[in-house]
Amino acid sequence: MQSGIEVSQETLNGQQPLTPNRTYKSTIFIMIFEDRKNLLELYNAISGKHYEDPELLQINTLENAIFMTMKNDVSFVIDARLSLYEHQSTYSPNLPLRFLLYIASEYSCMTADENLYGTRTVRIPPPKFVIFYNGEQEQPERKILKLSDMYQKSGSSEDGEDVEPVSLELRALMLNINKGHNETLKEACKTLKDYAEYTDRVRKYSKEMALEEAVERAITECIREGILKEFLLKNRAEAKFMSIFEYDQEKHMRMEREQAYEEGWDAGQKAGEEAGKEELLSFLIQRKLAKGKKLPEIAEALEMDEETIRGLMEKKELNKKTI
Structure with a gap:
């Protein structure tokens, strides 16, 4: 399965810079967990199951051009259940809506040959939505994000509760995988633990040195210490580039938010001053x-x-x- 990056042989030999294929999102997380063995290990840790055959996984991550703008990180079917996993380095309350779009696309593909207007019930696998968060913004160990929290409130009782019951709900479990969080889960899935350790080192070292040097140091150390060793040895050039790309993107988004906040603050101050003068x-x-x-x-x-x-x-x- 493609990771979303095109790397030529010349690139791997260091003769030209790596260039991302930006047709859809790709991250180290995707690269690692598109491997069936790693994905099964993660599923077992999340579900408490003990499956051993990676071939049981039916991976169906959205890659079709029609769905490129709605591509999720990892989705698969096992044990008649549909799991959708998303990695996030930036907290977003909009994830339930994104998951709704993902699952609608998945079900549409699954039932393409079914008669949805017939009298026979079309069976679909129940979904589970999980977010793996490792951003810098402080978040709890576990958090449930609900689609209903995004609804515009049209009518509510005196205590603030909706008068009408929610007709469509979606719950997504967000797990904080930063250092010191959900350690039991990470002990059950060494690959997830290693991934969290690697990204933590990149973030830590990038505050002390140039980003490219920070990534190179993190990769070298992790290989030496047996952290994601097989993955990094096999995909060193691509992993290095993707780490730099991811961190730059994360930093850019953070700076944009800070700039928007400052601009909003300045505009608010100006508006406040104008309102004060008017009053x-x-x-x-x-x-x-x-x-x-x-x-x-x-x-x-x-x-x-x-x-x-x-x-x-x-x-x-x-x-x-x-x-």
């Missing part, structure tokens, strides 16, 4: 109106044109009889 001016106009001053007198006293004063009086519905 002060309205107060002064009202006081002069109370003293029987006419529009021309108010404008002269406040050193402003009459149209501005008139407009504010109409907007604030001040005493219009004195105009």
Whole structure:
């Protein structure tokens, strides 16, 4: 299964820079867990099962061009259940909606040859949605993200509860896999533990040195210490490039959020200052109106044109009889 990156032989030999195929998202997480053995190990750790045959997995990660904009990280069927796994280095409350789009596409493909208008029930595997989070924003060990939390509230009771029951719900389990979190799960899946350790080192070293050097150091150390050793030895060039690409993307998104926050703060301050000036001016106009001053007198006293004063009086519905 493709990992979403095109790497030529010249690239692997170091003769030209790596270039990502950006047709759909690809990450180290995908590269690792598209391997059936690793994916089965992860499934067993999540479900508490003890399957041993990786061929039991029917992997059906969305790769069709129609679904490229909705491509999830890993989805597969085993034991008549459909599991959709997503890795996130940035927390997003919109994941339930994304999962809804994913599962709709999956079910559409699964039932393409079925008669959905017939009288016979079309059986579909029940889904399970899991998010593996390793971002820098603090998050709990486990968290349930619900589609209903995204709904616009049209009507609610006095205690804030919806009057009408939710007709469509989707629950996704988010697991924090950063160091010190969900250690029992990671002990049950060494590959997940190794992945978390590798990404933690990249993040740590990138704060001390250039990103490319940080990734190279993390890869060298992990191979020496038996962390993702087989994967990194086999895919060293691609893994290095993908790690740099991922971290740059994560950093870019973080900087964009910070910039948007700063711009929003500045705009809010400016809007607040303007609103404050308007309120002060309205107060002064009202006081002069109370003293029987006419529009021309108010404008002269406040050193402003009459149209501005008139407009504010109409907007604030001040005493219009004195105009």
